[in-house]
Amino acid sequence: MRKARGIVRNLQQAGWYLPAGILLFLVFVYPVLRTLVLSFLHVNLESGFQPVFAGLSNFGRLVSDTRFYRSMQATLVFVSVSVLLEFVLGLALALALEQLKRSGRFFRTLLLIPWTLPTAIIAILWMWFFNDQYGAVNDLLLRLNVIEAPVAWLAQPRSAMAAIILADVWKAFPFVLIVLVAGIQAIPREMYEALEIDGGTYWHKFRYVTLPHLLPFIFVAVIFRIIQAFAVFDLVFVLTGGGPGGKTETISVYSYYTFLRYMDFGYGSALVLVLAGLLALIGWTLYTLLLRHYEPGR
Amino acid sequence: MNRAVRIFVFLICVWSLIPVVWCGLASLKSSEELARIPATLLPADFTLQHYIELFTRRPFAAYYINSLVVSSLSAFLCVAAAGLASYRLARSPKRFRSAVSSSLLVMAFFPPIVLLFPVYEIIRMFGLVNQPWGLILPYAALNLPFATWLLTGYMELIPYELEEAAAVDGLGPFAIFRRIVAPLAMPAMTSAFLLVFIFSWNEFMFALTFMNLESARTLTAGMATLSGAFSQEIPWGLLAAGVMASTIPLILAVFVFQRKIVAGLTAGGIKE
Numbered sequence A: 001m002r003k004a005r006g007i008v009r010n011l012q013q014a015g016w017y018l019p020a021g022i023l024l025f026l027v028f029v030y031p032v033l034r035t036l037v038l039s040f041l042h043v044n045l046e047s048g049f050q051p052v053f054a055g056l057s058n059f060g061r062l063v064s065d066t067r068f069y070r071s072m073q074a075t076l077v078f079v080s081v082s083v084l085l086e087f088v089l090g091l092a093l094a095l096a097l098e099q100l101k102r103s104g105r106f107f108r109t110l111l112l113i114p115w116t117l118p119t120a121i122i123a124i125l126w127m128w129f130f131n132d133q134y135g136a137v138n139d140l141l142l143r144l145n146v147i148e149a150p151v152a153w154l155a156q157p158r159s160a161m162a163a164i165i166l167a168d169v170w171k172a173f174p175f176v177l178i179v180l181v182a183g184i185q186a187i188p189r190e191m192y193e194a195l196e197i198d199g200g201t202y203w204h205k206f207r208y209v210t211l212p213h214l215l216p217f218i219f220v221a222v223i224f225r226i227i228q229a230f231a232v233f234d235l236v237f238v239l240t241g242g243g244p245g246g247k248t249e250t251i252s253v254y255s256y257y258t259f260l261r262y263m264d265f266g267y268g269s270a271l272v273l274v275l276a277g278l279l280a281l282i283g284w285t286l287y288t289l290l291l292r293h294y295e296p297g298r
Numbered sequence B: 001m002n003r004a005v006r007i008f009v010f011l012i013c014v015w016s017l018i019p020v021v022w023c024g025l026a027s028l029k030s031s032e033e034l035a036r037i038p039a040t041l042l043p044a045d046f047t048l049q050h051y052i053e054l055f056t057r058r059p060f061a062a063y064y065i066n067s068l069v070v071s072s073l074s075a076f077l078c079v080a081a082a083g084l085a086s087y088r089l090a091r092s093p094k095r096f097r098s099a100v101s102s103s104l105l106v107m108a109f110f111p112p113i114v115l116l117f118p119v120y121e122i123i124r125m126f127g128l129v130n131q132p133w134g135l136i137l138p139y140a141a142l143n144l145p146f147a148t149w150l151l152t153g154y155m156e157l158i159p160y161e162l163e164e165a166a167a168v169d170g171l172g173p174f175a176i177f178r179r180i181v182a183p184l185a186m187p188a189m190t191s192a193f194l195l196v197f198i199f200s201w202n203e204f205m206f207a208l209t210f211m212n213l214e215s216a217r218t219l220t221a222g223m224a225t226l227s228g229a230f231s232q233e234i235p236w237g238l239l240a241a242g243v244m245a246s247t248i249p250l251i252l253a254v255f256v257f258q259r260k261i262v263a264g265l266t267a268g269g270i271k272e
Helices: A002-038 A057-063 A066-100 A102-116 A119-129 A136-143 A157-185 A189-197 A202-230 A234-239 A251-260 A265-294 B002-026 B049-056 B060-090 B094-108 B112-125 B133-155 B160-168 B173-184 B186-202 B205-210 B219-228 B236-270
Strands: none
Touching (some): A002 A265, A002 B133, A066 A102, A066 A202, A102 A157, A102 B002, A102 B236, A119 A136, A119 A234, A119 B002, A119 B219, A157 B002, A157 B236, A202 A265, A234 B219, A251 B112, A265 B112, B049 B060, B049 B236, B060 B133, B060 B173, B060 B219, B060 B236, B094 B133, B112 B133, B112 B205, B133 B186, B133 B205, B160 B173, B173 B186, B186 B236, B205 B219, B219 B236
């Protein structure tokens, strides 16, 4: 009798988790398992979309796939440059807004706007700005005599990647800014006052109070950004489609083409698993670093 | 020092806003003026022709309605499911709670491309391709880890004594949640709703893949196909009007709800 009552209570408990559990199962748990299975199969045009056991051959193909390496390289360049710029800009601006006190909040609201706008739609706007004939960038640079003839920014590998990074920094640095502003606001004022009495300069305050307090916030913001930037899709897909010559094609974009253009579901699954594994490794490393920093009596 | 800081902040604000302002001005210029080289800054004569064309000659109204329906329903579903789960989670033993929190964190960081194809298979199996529910369910689920994370942190702060008092008064567990806990957690639920709404409104990859009929597309997917549909003359005016029309609701939301949005973002990012 008591046991039966216990089961009923457990079932009631489970009821609270049921809607969330069903959603997470359908969109996370099952898809991950399905991707794992698919990565060991050939499911493509050649196999007539009938699953054929492939063993490790999808992963073997990956090792010798130059396009995979190229997309990896493009992703790494994109992530490292854009996250670095977002961090520097976000930190500088967070410190600047703190100086401005009350008007700082108004500017923070303004700066939040790019972050909330849809990337895929704003990418159309950037495509226009970087257009060789009608783009505002060429127009401005021609007027300033920086360039002599219109440049086709999105048609050259380096400038196309620069354009993607610029657009990403534009959108994502406000996120870093907001996290860091919250971090600065959490620092007790007394710490600064104590330093002032001792005659500390602005640099001293930054070095001995702001930075140590801010470190966990910096970690969180940067981990977030690295992981999101690694999976970048919308911006690249709309702005360059991976071009010119696949030089800006990131892993997500390559995987998307593998699934939806080449219909190679087995190989696509292997590709996305490598991406997920890589992200797990990076996330885990950064997270342990963060925890080590947090640990008391370090 | 202070003047230099002000100039720096001012310049960054200009660079953050100028693309949108430029686009807003361009959307009011005539097609003839937009084709002019060198470009003009202010419109020579204002026209609403692009906006009118957007809604009369293109299925933009359908995109708009689809985006509104999908975003609001997925935000509602997500916050409801997350609210139930996070209430129980906040009241469960610490070991269970931190185990669930860690798995939620992993899911929140999952690259969406990994899930795209299997989720598409499920959506197709349920016959939901080109149906609003084909996006509502995935969006609610994709944002669920983040929303649960955010809400659990908030629910932990609600004093347990309130629930005990309500239980003494004879309220059942669900009534306690609905009448006591949920109203108290409203600030966090509002933040979560707004953020999930924004994320759903902005989502592109799933929308592009799951909705292949013009009439079923949301704004992001619809705009991207609008820009790709013309190989020769790109209709800049139409695109500018489309960008403005699809982003204005978000810009307004930022001004009205900025406190809520910032609170959700920082709590979600920083909660231990």
